[in-house]
Amino acid sequence: MTKTLLIFKEGIAKSQKVRERLVKNIDRQTDTEITLNLSDLDFDFNKKEVKISHYIKDTEYPDVVLKFNDFISLVQS
Numbered sequence: 001m002t003k004t005l006l007i008f009k010e011g012i013a014k015s016q017k018v019r020e021r022l023v024k025n026i027d028r029q030t031d032t033e034i035t036l037n038l039s040d041l042d043f044d045f046n047k048k049e050v051k052i053s054h055y056i057k058d059t060e061y062p063d064v065v066l067k068f069n070d071f072i073s074l075v076q077s
Contacts, residue, residue, distance in 0.1 A: 002064055003060055003061050004039070004052055004053070004054050004061045004062060005052065005074065007038050007039060007054060007061065008036070008038075011036050011037045011038055011039055012036065012075065019076065022034070022041070022071075022075050023072055023075055025043065026071070026072065029043075029045045031043065032044075032045070035055075037055075038055050039052055039053065039055065040052075040053045040054075048067060048068045049066065049068065050066050050068065050071045051065045052064045052065075052066065
């Protein structure tokens with residue numbers, strides 16, 4: 001797992017509400033961008049992908065693009 005995904009998982013680990021909101025956003029298609037503490041999420045509803053970026057651009061924290069199903073699995077794990 002990349003550092004970007006580890007930081008993202010750490011950021012949502014303690015909040016069931018945040019995890020639920022992220023999953024519901026895929027169904028509702030309401031937000032194309034969501035900013036969390038250390039992560040920025042960009043939802044592409046046409047491609048069914050989410051790009052997860054660290055809030056500071058750094059080669060040690062590369063952007064990660066996940067298909068919606070993989071993103072949901074990550075959020076719910």
